[in-house]
Amino acid sequence: MMRINKKREIIKSEFLKYLKDVYNLSLYLTRNVEDAKDLTQDTFARALEYIDSYTPNTNAKAYLFRIATTIFFNNQSRLNTEQNHLEFRAFNEDDGSEVIGRDLNLIEDEEEKFIREYSSREVERLLLNLSFEHRTILILADIEEFSYEEISKILNIPIGTVMSRLSRARSALKKELLKREEIIRRETGGENIIRLSKYDLSKAK
Amino acid sequence: MIFQRQNRKTMDCKEVRRLITLYVDGELDVIESRHVVEHVARCETCYFAVKSERLVKRLLKKSITYVEPPLSLISSINELYEEKRSFLPIIMRFVPTIILVLAICLALIYKINEQRFDNKIFRNIKNPPLTASISDVNKFFSIFKNNSERLFIDRNNSPNIRFVGLRYNKLEDRDAAHIFYNHKGRYISVFAISGSINDKIYLTPLRPFKGDSYIIKRDGKSLLILSNQDISYAVTGDADENELYEILSSLR
Ligand SMILES: [Zn+2]
Numbered sequence: 001m002m003r004i005n006k007k008r009e010i011i012k013s014e015f016l017k018y019l020k021d022v023y024n025l026s027l028y029l030t031r032n033v034e035d036a037k038d039l040t041q042d043t044f045a046r047a048l049e050y051i052d053s054y055t056p057n058t059n060a061k062a063y064l065f066r067i068a069t070t071i072f073f074n075n076q077s078r079l080n081t082e083q084n085h086l087e088f089r090a091f092n093e094d095d096g097s098e099v100i101g102r103d104l105n106l107i108e109d110e111e112e113k114f115i116r117e118y119s120s121r122e123v124e125r126l127l128l129n130l131s132f133e134h135r136t137i138l139i140l141a142d143i144e145e146f147s148y149e150e151i152s153k154i155l156n157i158p159i160g161t162v163m164s165r166l167s168r169a170r171s172a173l174k175k176e177l178l179k180r181e182e183i184i185r186r187e188t189g190g191e192n193i194i195r196l197s198k199y200d201l202s203k204a205k
Numbered sequence: 206m207i208f209q210r211q212n213r214k215t216m217d218c219k220e221v222r223r224l225i226t227l228y229v230d231g232e233l234d235v236i237e238s239r240h241v242v243e244h245v246a247r248c249e250t251c252y253f254a255v256k257s258e259r260l261v262k263r264l265l266k267k268s269i270t271y272v273e274p275p276l277s278l279i280s281s282i283n284e285l286y287e288e289k290r291s292f293l294p295i296i297m298r299f300v301p302t303i304i305l306v307l308a309i310c311l312a313l314i315y316k317i318n319e320q321r322f323d324n325k326i327f328r329n330i331k332n333p334p335l336t337a338s339i340s341d342v343n344k345f346f347s348i349f350k351n352n353s354e355r356l357f358i359d360r361n362n363s364p365n366i367r368f369v370g371l372r373y374n375k376l377e378d379r380d381a382a383h384i385f386y387n388h389k390g391r392y393i394s395v396f397a398i399s400g401s402i403n404d405k406i407y408l409t410p411l412r413p414f415k416g417d418s419y420i421i422k423r424d425g426k427s428l429l430i431l432s433n434q435d436i437s438y439a440v441t442g443d444a445d446e447n448e449l450y451e452i453l454s455s456l457r
Contacts, residue, residue: 012286019282023274037278044282114260115267123268141230142265148232167226170261177261 008051014060015047021144022064028139029072031128043068062146066154069136076132126176134169141166218244221251229258322402323421323428325376326439330394330426333385334370341382344373348380349397352436356384356397356456363455365389386442386452393442393452402430402437415450429453 022043026036046067047054054063127135140151141162148162155162221244227233228241245252318324334341346353367387374381380399385392411419414429421428428441429449438456440449 016283016286019279020271020274023278024271027272033275037275040274040278041282041285045285048286111256111260111263115264118264118268120268120270123264127265127269138265139269142262143269145266148227148230163226163232166230170226170258173261173265174257177264 007056010056011051011054011060012048014056015044015064018061018064019044021061022068025065025068025136025139025144026072028127028135029069029132039068039072042071046071059150061144062150062154065140065144066156069155072132122180126173126180129176130169130172133165134172137162137166138169138173218248218251221245221248222254225251225254225258228255229262322376323423323439326396326428326441327423327426329374329383329396330441333392333394334372334383335385337371341371341373344380345371345382348399349382349436352397352456356382356395366393366452366455388442388444388448388452391443393440393444393449395452395456396439397456398437398439399435400437401434402432414446416454418450418453420446431456 019040023036023040026039026043027033030036030039043064047064054060127138130138136155137151140146140154141148146154148159148166151162151166152159157165221241224233224237224241228238233241241255245255337345345356349356365388369385369387369392371385372383374383374396376396376398379402382397384395384397386395387393411421411430414420417431419430419432421430426441427446427449428439429446430440431438431453438453440453440456442449444452
């Protein structure tokens with residue numbers, strides 16, 4: 001009994017380490033603070049409920065992400081609707097993290113320049129405009145940098161689906177980026193620092 | 206693993222395009238990656254495709270920063286995890302099991318108690334036979350044949366002891382007779398049991414007494430036991446141990 005208790009304590013502290021990650025994933029899934037709080041709460045409650053099915057030190061983050069996405073997808077299919085109110089960034093307004101690339105040590109290559117042209121707020125908005133399947137897989141692959149195998153376990157889909165969904169998600173985001181570039185091009189009369197269109201496949205024949 | 210056609214020296218654009226996502230995510234093995242790199246060095250179109258894919262990936266990684274969860278959420282989840290951390294709920298979970306185990310133990314102890322030989326004897330004492338029915342007497346004689354005479358203690362030889370009643374009993378699988386005597390105005394119960402009872406399990410450990418006899422004490426009363434090959438005796442009643450032993454000896 002003492003050993004079971006100790007094991008549970010270890011798992012609990014392992015889970016709690018990822019509170020921030022689960023909350024942020026929830027933010028991008030639900031796209032508003034209140035629902036993200038609920039989803040995070042539900043995820044940790046469910047993880048606690050089934051605590052005995054988790055083996056310590058077996059990627060708690062992926063385990064929690066799996067619970068969070070499962071709860072979200074289940075609610076999603078039940079409601080069969082996506083809320084469209086984007087209350088994102090009601091948080092983090094003034095912490096200066098909006099503009100990326102202030103760090104002078106950044107390598108001044110082309111890609112860095114490109115990236116610096118976007119504020120994190122802008123990228124966030126583009127990401128949040130994608131379908132929940134696309135934004136989920138982009139968070140898992142590009143922000144969390146999980147392997148395809150891990151993503152396949154988290155989302156409970158085959159690796160082939162991970163690949164195709166990720167490829168489509170990036171295309172979708174690219175499309176949004178190109179759209180934004182187009183708008184800026186029109187607004188500024190053409191000459192500016194737009195980069196992605198240079199690499200766009202349709203134009204790079 | 207994913208790229209199956211490693212044998213081919215060069216890959217055409219179509220194949221490379223399929224591998225771009227995997228390449229950017231580092232999911233290709235060394236050989237596959239080298240093929241992509243080699244192709245991209247020669248093909249500008251695919252080079253741009255890789256670049257744009259990587260740009261999107263890097264843009265996300267660099268732009269998306271995680272925020273701290275609201276304090277209310279942190280505290281409510283910590284509370285949830287803290288609350289269950291206390292010992293009580295864990296113990297509570299085992300309560301039904303503990304109760305069940307205890308109940309089984311008690312039932313078992315009761316059952317064993319019921320089965321105990323000496324308990325059966327003590328129970329019988331509370332309800333002594335005050336007469337002897339014909340069938341009881343017949344059974345008694347047929348079972349204890351040679352010893353039966355002695356059990357009807359001769360009044361001349363033992364003027365102090367008087368036969369009161371007899372009842373045929375069964376103690377476990379043994380034939381037994383409960384014979385009730387009056388000894389100097391006090392009552393004595395003798396149990397005659399067929400066969401040896403040395404192999405019986407007793408709830409109360411047997412303590413050796415005088416001679417070959419054993420003694421069990423219960424509620425201030427003594428039970429003296431003497432086990433022979435063909436018949437065993439258990440004597441108890443309103444007499445002290447030595448008097449009981451005297452009676453026991455007279456039965457041999
Ligand atoms: Zn090519």
